[in-house]
Amino acid sequence: MDAQEKHKIKSQKMKEKVDARVAQAQIEKGLLLVITGNGKGKSTSGFGTVVRCVGHGYKAAVVQFIKGKWESGERNLLEQYGVPFAVMGTGFTWNTQDRAGDIEAATRVWQQAKAFLADPQYHLVLLDELTYMLGYDYLDKEEVLSALKNRPENQSVIVTGRGAIRELRDMADTVSEIKEEKHAFKAGIKARKGVDW
Template identity: 85%
Template structure:
């Protein structure tokens, strides 16, 4: 390689580096400005919905983050049955209380009255968590189904969440979140399914899917 060619490549490299620095600096300034504007201190409501996999996983990830920082969290599981739950096995050992509906999927029970009674019983426990300021975070896993199926009184659920302690955060998961939940949430994430192993005949994996 000639001396001129080496010089040209060095100059191009320096110009790319300078361009990258200018672009990064502009991005940093934008991010810093947004961070500076976020001055409100309060608990948030997060809704994770959609037809893709990972909604409950996201909720439990937030619970783990909360507990990892030394805060208290509580978990309410609607729909879920009595089968093993790796997250529950782990988190109960770290002092996280669980209230579990325990009936499984409604299409398995085929008992609407029984499902409603079970939902109302677990909602009674949820209301205790949502009224207790010691809990930094409450996960309401699969709550969306309870509202979509009219198993719980919508107005009571919305009012209880809205009137929780000011610094308490709530994560609601499940498909088909109703408009009222989305509207009152601070953050809404829609999980979209592109592919799913189950549809290819692959069994759910312990330690991965449950």
């Protein structure tokens, strides 16, 4: 048997396995995806999925925890396509050093997040950096988990941020952990507009 014939047999076996798994996947529902870990690209991945959603003609909404009021390339683009943004606006917690103010800002933007999570018109809701709000106890964990659990059946949600709590991971349909192997910032390279933000 030559190499081409071996490749064909191997590929056919792989195709049969994949086709069988596709045939078994019959449940249709919105997904809860958690993108966590210490590597770069969690928010970027979430926004890529928002673009995909909007590209298919569905409605999406974005809630940004942690992020400040600075310019965002994602927001610049997506608002033009009708994607609403709710932005906490205080910036990174190590910048404000005001726990009470951060909790107040998180609670305020969480009210907007809850409205998105209760609205079936949104096919996808991105909760960018929500993990920090749970890890720092800025939001009530049970309230957040309940809102995620009780959202419309066909609504998908993406939660990003480092240190996703166990309860969130357990509830999720898909969890991706992004690992840092190397980061330009650690080599003294500035964040780049259009690439990092």
